[in-house]
Amino acid sequence: MITVEHVSKTKGGRLVLNEVSFEARPGRVTGFLGPNGAGKTSTLRVLLGMDRPDGGVALVGGRPYQRLDRPLTTVGALLDGGGAHRSRTARAHLRWVAASNGLPRHRVGEVLELVGLSGDATSRAGRFSLGMSRRLGLATALLGDPPILILDEPVNGLDPAGIRWMRGFLREEAARGRTVLLSSHLMGELAETADDVVVIDRGRIAGRGTLAEITGDHPNLEEAFFALTAASTGGAW
Numbered sequence: 001m002i003t004v005e006h007v008s009k010t011k012g013g014r015l016v017l018n019e020v021s022f023e024a025r026p027g028r029v030t031g032f033l034g035p036n037g038a039g040k041t042s043t044l045r046v047l048l049g050m051d052r053p054d055g056g057v058a059l060v061g062g063r064p065y066q067r068l069d070r071p072l073t074t075v076g077a078l079l080d081g082g083g084a085h086r087s088r089t090a091r092a093h094l095r096w097v098a099a100s101n102g103l104p105r106h107r108v109g110e111v112l113e114l115v116g117l118s119g120d121a122t123s124r125a126g127r128f129s130l131g132m133s134r135r136l137g138l139a140t141a142l143l144g145d146p147p148i149l150i151l152d153e154p155v156n157g158l159d160p161a162g163i164r165w166m167r168g169f170l171r172e173e174a175a176r177g178r179t180v181l182l183s184s185h186l187m188g189e190l191a192e193t194a195d196d197v198v199v200i201d202r203g204r205i206a207g208r209g210t211l212a213e214i215t216g217d218h219p220n221l222e223e224a225f226f227a228l229t230a231a232s233t234g235g236a237w
Contacts, residue, residue, distance in 0.1 A: 001023065001024065001025055001026055001059075001061065001062065001148075001179055002023065002024035002030075002047065002059070002060055002148060002150075002179055002181055003023050003057070003058070003059040003062075004020055004021055004022050004023070004043065004046075004047065004056070004057075004058050004059075005021050005056050005057050005058075005059075006019050006020070006021055006055060006056035006057075007019070007020045007021070007043070007046055007053045007055070007056035007057070007058055008020070008053060008054050008055040008056055009042055009046060009051065009053050009054055010054055011042070015203055016039055016042045016203050017039050017042050017043060017046070017053070017203045018202075018203040018204050019056070019204070020039065020043055020056070020200065020203070020204070020205055021056075021205060022198045022205060022208050024179050024180070024181045024196070024198075025179060025196070026147070026177050026178065026179045027174055027175070027177050027178075027179075028174055028179070028180070028195040028196055029170055029171065029174045029180040029182055029193050029194045029195050029196070030179075030180065030181050030182065030194065030195070030196045030197070030198060031182050031183075031184065031190040031193070031194030031196070031197045031198070031211075032044075032181060032182065032183040032184075032198050032200070033183075033184070033185075033187065033190065033197060033198070033199045033200070033225055034199060034200035034201055034206075034229075035201060035229060037202075038200045038201050038202060038203070038229075039200050039202070039203045039204075040152075040183050040200060041079075041152070041183075042203075043058075043200065044077075044079065044150060044152060044183065046058045047060060047065065047150060047181075048060075048065050048075070048077055048079075048150065049064065049065030049066045060074060060075045060148055060150075061074045061075065061147065061148060070101065070102065070144065071101075071144075072097075072101045072103065072143055072144030072146060073101075073103075073144035073145065073146055074144075074146050074147065074148060075146050075148040075149070075150060076140075076141030076142055076143070076144060076146040076148070076149050076150070077141055077149075077150045077151070077152075078134070078137045078138050078140075078141045078149075078150070078151045078152060078154055079137075079150075079152045080152055080153060080156070083125065083133055083136065083137055083140075084125035084133075084136060084140075085125065086124065086125055086126030087124060087125075087126060088124065088125055089121065089122050089123060089124055089125070090112065090117055090120055090121050090122075090123060090125060090128075090136050090139075091108060091112065091121040091122060093125060093136070093140070094107075094108040094111065094112065094136075094139060094140060094143065095108050097140055097143055098143055101143070101144065103143050103144055107143050107144075107145070108143075109121075111139040111140075111142045111143055112139055114139065114142060115135040115136070115138050115139045115142070116135060116165070117132065117135050117136060117139060120132065129157065130156065130157025131157040131158040131159060131162050133157065134154060134155070134156060134157050134158060135162075138151070138154060146178075147177070147178055147179060148178065148179045148181075149170075149173060149178055149179070149180045149181070150181045151170075151180070151181070151182050151183065152183045153183060153184055153185065154166055154170075154182065154184075155184070155186065155189060163189060167189065167192055167193050170182065170193055171193065174195070182194065187220075187221045187222045187225055188220075188221070188222065190221065191211065191215075191220065191221040194211055195210065195211060196208070196209065196210055196211065197209065197210070197211055197214040197221070199214065199225060199228050199229065201228070201229040206228040206229055206231070207224075207228040214228075
């Protein structure tokens with residue numbers, strides 16, 4: 001389970017997170033939505049121990065990330081801006097991550113097959129397309145077979161077939177009992193995947209609930225999103 005309680009964070013004298021609170025539960029996909037600069041990435045960085053909050057707590061599996069004994073066996077994360085060294089092959093990268101975290105070597109082949117990269121195991125990461133890089137990042141997140149997945153724009157760079165595969169994969173992982181927190185700008189796609197939705201705007205939670213509760217009387221999630229974010233700022237953009 002993921003628990004965020006009254007998390008606040010200031011950066012450069014600006015309040016980027018203001019009493020942010022929500023939960024992501026096992027067996028469900030929780031969509032995390034917000035405009036650019038709303039606080040999504042800041043929240044994920046706090047959850048993953050990359051930033052310390054000024055107030056509040058963020059827990060993964062009931063503990064702060066920094067206190068996890070073997071983080072990759074509790075939470076797997078896919079964020080923008082990170083990944084394998086360009087000169088390493090996919091297999092070498094995963095073997096290095098597995099060894100550095102005390103994970104069994106056989107998991108490398110398993111996760112490569114799981115994300116559809118078995119045929120590219122000996123290709124260097126620097127030659128990967130954006131979509132292949134996302135798949136490799138997902139494979140890295142899955143190495144420890146964690147019960148919690150935190151994914152930031154996982155379909156970025158995927159073709160339509162890849163997006164469809166990712167949707168099915170995330171639904172299957174939730175059905176297996178994993179907690180899946182999914183940050184995405186693709187509201188139509190998220191509406192096909194998420195059970196629950198959290199909307200953040202300008203550092204505050206603008207709405208949270210099941211997909212049906214968030215959508216309410218609006219024709220779709222996109223319209224509900226714009227209504228919630230406009231209401232949170234008095235209609236100003």
